[in-house]
Amino acid sequence: MREVPHRICTRRQWLGALSACAASVAAPAWAGAQLEEPLADSVRSALSAAVGDLAPPEPVFVSTDARIAYLRWLTTMSDRLYRRIPDWEVRRDFLQTVWYEAKRAGLEVSLVLGLIQVESGFRKFAVSVAGARGYMQIMPFWTRVIGDGDAGKLFHMQTNLRFGCVILRHYLERERGDLFMALGRYNGSRGKDKYPSLVLGAQKQWMFDANAPRQV
Numbered sequence: 001m002r003e004v005p006h007r008i009c010t011r012r013q014w015l016g017a018l019s020a021c022a023a024s025v026a027a028p029a030w031a032g033a034q035l036e037e038p039l040a041d042s043v044r045s046a047l048s049a050a051v052g053d054l055a056p057p058e059p060v061f062v063s064t065d066a067r068i069a070y071l072r073w074l075t076t077m078s079d080r081l082y083r084r085i086p087d088w089e090v091r092r093d094f095l096q097t098v099w100y101e102a103k104r105a106g107l108e109v110s111l112v113l114g115l116i117q118v119e120s121g122f123r124k125f126a127v128s129v130a131g132a133r134g135y136m137q138i139m140p141f142w143t144r145v146i147g148d149g150d151a152g153k154l155f156h157m158q159t160n161l162r163f164g165c166v167i168l169r170h171y172l173e174r175e176r177g178d179l180f181m182a183l184g185r186y187n188g189s190r191g192k193d194k195y196p197s198l199v200l201g202a203q204k205q206w207m208f209d210a211n212a213p214r215q216v
Helices: 011-026 041-051 064-081 088-105 109-120 141-146 151-155 157-174 179-187 194-206
Strands: none
Touching: 041 141, 041 157, 064 088, 064 194, 088 109, 088 157, 109 157, 109 179, 109 194, 141 151, 141 157, 151 157, 157 179, 179 194
């Protein structure tokens, strides 16, 4: 039986990998700070219900064509995201969850990916100078306002994406569908154009045309 050789890391390689891991956890994110605002009881209850009951993000398709379109999207986005998230299983789970949570909140998936790119650079453990956490840079007060108060859960992938999508949907409704103003509110810079412009610019990198001819 042929023995599979094991890769032996030098002390320098091991320390380099450890440093890279630490940097991904501790590096600050470029993000503002969502502002804590008073919520009507009905709104608070609706948001609490929206972030509750985390279910496995398993896509459900009404047709074979819809499933094929999703798989094409997943393959295309995986290729684009490879340099940022090299591990295939992590990348697949992340994209599947983004797709699920964006659709659940009635948001464009490309918009959510663009927002994540600007907010955290796709770093799960990113923390901003204002204390916002995770992929979508959620301020810890949200877990107290509409969650169970455990801010540590914001580093859980689906929890973070669920909160982020629900909060952005809430801001869109507050701004009566005005995406520019909703994005500013999400970033704590309502009325200023820098952040919305960055997100909308980043969104273009994640758009997908299901009807485009497949490239070989």
